[in-house]
Amino acid sequence: MFNHTLMDTKKIDHIISLSNDLRWQIGDEFHDNLAEGIYADAAEIVKDSVHKKDEKGTFRIDAKIDKIITSRIWGFPLMFLILAFVLWLTIVGANYPSAMLSGLLLDTVHPALKGFAAAIGMPWWLDGFLIDGVYLAVAWVIAVMLPPMAIFFPLFTLLEDFGYLPRVAFNLDHLFKLSGAHGKQALTMSMGFGCNAAGIVATRIIDSPRERLIAIITNNFSLCNGRWPTQILIATIFVGALVPASYSGVLSLAAVIAIAVLGMVFMFLVSWGLSKTVLKGEVSTFNLELPPYRPPRFWKTIYTSIIDRTLIVLWRAIVFAAPAGAVIWLISNIYLGDASLAAWLIDSLDGFGFLLGLNGVILVAYIVAIPANEIVIPTILMLTVLVTGISAGEGAGVMFELDSVSATGDILRAGGWTLLTAINLMLFSLLHNPCSTTIYTIYKETKSLKWTLVASILPVIMGFVVTFLVAQIWRLWS
Amino acid sequence: MNTYNPITALAVFFALSILAFLFFRPYRGWFWLIRNSSVSNDKIVVEDVLKLLYHNENADKHLNINDIIRTLKYNDRTILECINKMSDHELISIQGDNVKLTQSGSDYALRIVRAHRLWEKFLAEKTGFKEAEWHERAERMEHELSKVDADNLSSQLGNPQFDPHGDPIPTNTGKIAKIKGIPVSELPIGTIGRIVHIKDKPEIIYKQILAENIHIGSVIRIMEKTSARIEFHSEGEAFVLAPIMAGNITVSVLEKDVVFEENLARLSILKENETAKIIGISKEIRGDSRRRLLDLGFVKGAEVQIDLMNPLGDPKAFLIKGTSIALRKNQASKILIQKD
Numbered sequence: 001m002f003n004h005t006l007m008d009t010k011k012i013d014h015i016i017s018l019s020n021d022l023r024w025q026i027g028d029e030f031h032d033n034l035a036e037g038i039y040a041d042a043a044e045i046v047k048d049s050v051h052k053k054d055e056k057g058t059f060r061i062d063a064k065i066d067k068i069i070t071s072r073i074w075g076f077p078l079m080f081l082i083l084a085f086v087l088w089l090t091i092v093g094a095n096y097p098s099a100m101l102s103g104l105l106l107d108t109v110h111p112a113l114k115g116f117a118a119a120i121g122m123p124w125w126l127d128g129f130l131i132d133g134v135y136l137a138v139a140w141v142i143a144v145m146l147p148p149m150a151i152f153f154p155l156f157t158l159l160e161d162f163g164y165l166p167r168v169a170f171n172l173d174h175l176f177k178l179s180g181a182h183g184k185q186a187l188t189m190s191m192g193f194g195c196n197a198a199g200i201v202a203t204r205i206i207d208s209p210r211e212r213l214i215a216i217i218t219n220n221f222s223l224c225n226g227r228w229p230t231q232i233l234i235a236t237i238f239v240g241a242l243v244p245a246s247y248s249g250v251l252s253l254a255a256v257i258a259i260a261v262l263g264m265v266f267m268f269l270v271s272w273g274l275s276k277t278v279l280k281g282e283v284s285t286f287n288l289e290l291p292p293y294r295p296p297r298f299w300k301t302i303y304t305s306i307i308d309r310t311l312i313v314l315w316r317a318i319v320f321a322a323p324a325g326a327v328i329w330l331i332s333n334i335y336l337g338d339a340s341l342a343a344w345l346i347d348s349l350d351g352f353g354f355l356l357g358l359n360g361v362i363l364v365a366y367i368v369a370i371p372a373n374e375i376v377i378p379t380i381l382m383l384t385v386l387v388t389g390i391s392a393g394e395g396a397g398v399m400f401e402l403d404s405v406s407a408t409g410d411i412l413r414a415g416g417w418t419l420l421t422a423i424n425l426m427l428f429s430l431l432h433n434p435c436s437t438t439i440y441t442i443y444k445e446t447k448s449l450k451w452t453l454v455a456s457i458l459p460v461i462m463g464f465v466v467t468f469l470v471a472q473i474w475r476l477w478s
Numbered sequence: 479m480n481t482y483n484p485i486t487a488l489a490v491f492f493a494l495s496i497l498a499f500l501f502f503r504p505y506r507g508w509f510w511l512i513r514n515s516s517v518s519n520d521k522i523v524v525e526d527v528l529k530l531l532y533h534n535e536n537a538d539k540h541l542n543i544n545d546i547i548r549t550l551k552y553n554d555r556t557i558l559e560c561i562n563k564m565s566d567h568e569l570i571s572i573q574g575d576n577v578k579l580t581q582s583g584s585d586y587a588l589r590i591v592r593a594h595r596l597w598e599k600f601l602a603e604k605t606g607f608k609e610a611e612w613h614e615r616a617e618r619m620e621h622e623l624s625k626v627d628a629d630n631l632s633s634q635l636g637n638p639q640f641d642p643h644g645d646p647i648p649t650n651t652g653k654i655a656k657i658k659g660i661p662v663s664e665l666p667i668g669t670i671g672r673i674v675h676i677k678d679k680p681e682i683i684y685k686q687i688l689a690e691n692i693h694i695g696s697v698i699r700i701m702e703k704t705s706a707r708i709e710f711h712s713e714g715e716a717f718v719l720a721p722i723m724a725g726n727i728t729v730s731v732l733e734k735d736v737v738f739e740e741n742l743a744r745l746s747i748l749k750e751n752e753t754a755k756i757i758g759i760s761k762e763i764r765g766d767s768r769r770r771l772l773d774l775g776f777v778k779g780a781e782v783q784i785d786l787m788n789p790l791g792d793p794k795a796f797l798i799k800g801t802s803i804a805l806r807k808n809q810a811s812k813i814l815i816q817k818d
Contacts, residue, residue: 036777040777
């Protein structure tokens with residue numbers, strides 16, 4: 001028996017060394033040539049044996065659509081019109097269901113829960129922690145986040161299914177190539193306007209590892225659904241007020257668009273910088289298939305986009321929002337000496353905030369609202385009321401928003417806000433760390449702590465630098 | 479807050495930025511310099527001396543201690559100390575002034591050469607670094623790969639026999655293949671051959687050859703030869719080289735019924751409404767991206783035409799096997815076609 005195995009190992013060794021020798025003789029080219037030969041043979045066989053029906057009729061329509069969509073004159077205007085239309089439909093269309101949801105979850109269920117807690121004699125701290133903290137944050141995220149995502153993603157998926165999106169990537173690729181990125185990043189970037197986490201999942205369509213990492217890291221520069229409302233609110237209050245009322249709508253809209261465009265500029269700049277430095281040496285390949293147009297499968301698309309994109313992202317957001325709500329309530333209700341933890345934090349960050357043209361309240365709000373951008377404004381309002389002591393809102397740790405834009409403006413001005421604070425808040429809302437849902441998604445997609453850290457910290461550093469410079473130059477000027 | 483002044487703040491900010499730049503700029507930042515200098519250099523010096531001796535003994539040149547000190551860019555004392563240490567460990571033997579590799583020294587040198595060439599192969603196949611950077615990166619990496627690392631790398635790459643310059647990679651048992659071939663400068667007119675080796679030293683000439691876009695594996699045909707210039711055709715282009723450059727390119731002559739395709743063109747010059755047949759993919763495209771192109775149908779004999787032009791000029795979409803595939807210009811220029 002023993003002899004036998006010994007013989008076998010000897011034989012195996014002999015075979016291995018023989019195969020190594022043969023490999024030497026055949027040469028490196030052999031493998032490639034064989035593969036190419038097989039492909040070529042397969043092509044010959046297909047040519048002889050597969051007969052296609054004449055498909056010229058449909059092909060012509062495809063070609064005509066393509067000619068318009070990728071033409072020099074119509075290509076770009078069409079693209080921007082469609083993107084603008086999708087965003088407009090999302091923002092305007094989401095207002096009604098959002099109002100309904102917040103009416104239900106915040107104005108009806110919340111008081112009912114409070115009433116129920118009081119009825120069963122729940123201690124005030126448990127009631128506050130669970131209902132004002134955890135429940136409110138989750139309700140807020142659902143009310144603000146669900147409707148726009150449920151509109152944006154199906155629209156986006158319909159365009160994708162129709163075959164339009166690959167043409168967008170095709171049209172824009174040259175711009176992305178200049179910054180070292182992949183044309184398909186145009187798609188993940190647009191997807192980021194809906195939700196950065198979904199945009200990052202969408203980078204799976206980029207097959208080249210280097211370009212995919214660039215797309216993941218820079219996706220945060222797309223203003224997501226959680227941040228559009230903040231931008232619009234602040235622009236309406238502070239920027240719109242600069243001009244007579246009849247123009248204020250146009251000006252605040254222009255300000256929001258300027259921020260979104262600035263985000264794209266940063267996306268290109270950072271892509272370029274990454275591809276020249278830390279991502280040098282990663283393999284880069286480009287090829288893009290332009291599928292034929294086909295009528296979208298409407299219901300299937302709606303169903304899959306709501307299940308795959310909206311609900312999964314929403315679930316992650318809820319999971320992260322719940323503890324954030326708890327933290328927000330806790331820091332406002334735990335007292336150290338004569339001031340709440342929130343007040344201490346705000347006080348200690350005020351100096352740094354001032355340097356950035358912001359204030360302590362905003363920085364604390366951005367720290368506790370890492371899980372969801374949706375709750376930044378309610379948190380800022382609650383904290384502002386907390387430190388200024390004006391009478392509004394519903395008490396320490398209870399986030400709120402006001403129906404009237406001008407009343408919101410009054411609270412913020414009472415908190416010491418100026419036009420500079422507003423502009424820098426808009427900039428910082430564009431340039432800060434991704435929300436925790438996105439950070440978690442980045443980790444799941446890259447499987448790398450290093451890249452997750454880079455993607456999380458890089459934007460916030462950029463935000464500090466940009467707001468700092470704007471603040472100093474602003475103050476020099478005025 | 480009473481000391482605050484925007485100008486001071488800006489000044490402090492720019493001072494800090496400049497400092498951060500000095501510390502962390504690539505390669506010459508202070509942070510990297512400090513980190514590199516703290517790594518013990520002795521191992522690197524020893525290995526570089528071994529490599530130098532190995533390459534020279536292969537070319538039948540024998541070096542003395544002065545030659546070594548002159549060639550290597552380390553400080554003289556370090557080199558001397560290392561040479562003494564090496565002779566103590568019987569890696570080299572010193573006879574009079576002459577330095578020779580012992581058997582164990584030669585084995586060690588082969589291991590370094592193996593690590594170097596494997597790493598170059600790795601860079602070529604699995605990364606996107608430019609060809610001109612491969613050698614320098616491998617020079618640094620060869621000192622960090624252990625024998626086990628090198629073996630793992632080798633099997634990961636499918637036990638390659640040649641590095642991307644065409645130099646043989648020693649096996650883990652120390653066997654090394656010989657390059658069979660003739661320098662381009664010595665080939666008669668009309669010869670058809672395949673490039674098997676491009677010398678990566680001296681660097682100036684190597685970089686010139688790279689700038690000409692000449693690659694290992696390409697088939698060439700010598701068209702003209704004078705004492706001042708050599709002209710050959712390859713992959714649809716004409717190349718004119720000085721004899722000193724041509725001498726650094728080795729070709730293995732193909733004799734048996736080779737068809738040398740003339741009138742080749744690049745896919746990138748195809749115009750709208752023209753059709754063409756694909757002849758092959760340039761050897762410059764390697765590894766995964768080569769396989770990907772084959773998967774998409776860019777194989778010998780396939781018909782190709784332009785499907786869509788781009789509003790910005792690049793990329794263009796090509797119709798191949800009934801599918802529309804967009805390729806950037808730099809990739810399309812590496813697909814060889816013959817116009818119909």
